[in-house]
Ligand code: ADP
């Protein structure tokens with residue numbers, strides 16, 4: 001079992017940033033709207049995430065660290081219409097097999113908090129009383145301490161932190177209704193407050209915090225619906241954004257994806273407007289019925305496959321083309 005966990009860890013836990021992603025997704029699945037992320041030494045030494053979600057009952061703490069013991073899938077039908085971010089029941093088991101992990105939690109209905117801790121799981125899971133407000137904290141230390149071969153692949157602390165920062169940006173762009181704080185070495189590096197409302201103006205403020213003022217000022221707002229598709233978001237056609245080539249965020253049904261098809265459609269719209277020399281920069285939210293897309297093609301869940309590729313491509317092409325045309329008009 002231990003080996004199976006460590007092999008699975010190779011898929012889920014590539015580096016500290018992937019741990020952050022999994023832990024944050026769990027917090028969001030638990031309904032949290034406030035996340036505090038503390039990082040030490042690029043996450044190599046320590047990753048700590050506190051949330052105000054529903055918590056984990058004492059009896060379920062050990063189970064949460066067990067492979068495939070997810071609470072999120074009841075039937076096979078659920079797999080198709082899955083709404084929660086995590087559903088494989090692998091992340092915590094995998095992470096705990098390659099780190100020293102402490103999971104502390106208190107559901108609102110429970111009067112005290114409890115914690116479970118493991119060290120590479122050689123000694124099993126220990127449960128102890130703890131002090132904690134409603135919600136969950138998870139503390140991961142010394143990632144890959146027992147898998148030196150994996151540890152060798154980690155880059156410098158600076159690079160690993162940059163990956164974490166990027167992961168947190170994607171989260172901040174995917175959930176405007178959640179407050180996120182990121183600290184490194186005890187210093188606050190990012191703070192994305194919860195939005196007062198979800199108006200475009202308010203959303204643009206967060207986009208400015210994540211992508212920079214320049215992008216937010218120049219970006220055109222896109223909004224288009226043609227059942228069963230809809231897209232909203234911002235694109236910046238301005239030359240000045242050239243050096244911000246990394247602002248290419250596409251969310252499919254709320255999940256950040258790197259998708260060639262969508263990127264191609266956007267590029268093609270740019271070419272129509274004689275902007276081929278400009279790197280498209282965008283933050284787009286594309287929604288379609290979940291039966292028309294496979295998101296489970298890779299454990300890291302970064303890739304999608306659309307069943308109706310042509311229609312999706314044309315829809316995005318049209319949406320971006322219209323936005324650019326309006327600007328030129
Ligand atoms: P999955 O998310 O795929 O179900 P994980 O290994 O990521 O599997 O998590 C295992 C289980 O632990 C989850 O199904 C959930 O019940 C519980 N859990 C993990 N993190 C949290 C959290 N922050 N708040 C509440 N429950 C959590």
Ligand code: MG
Pocket residue numbers: 022025026085086087089091092
């Ligand atoms: Mg999960």
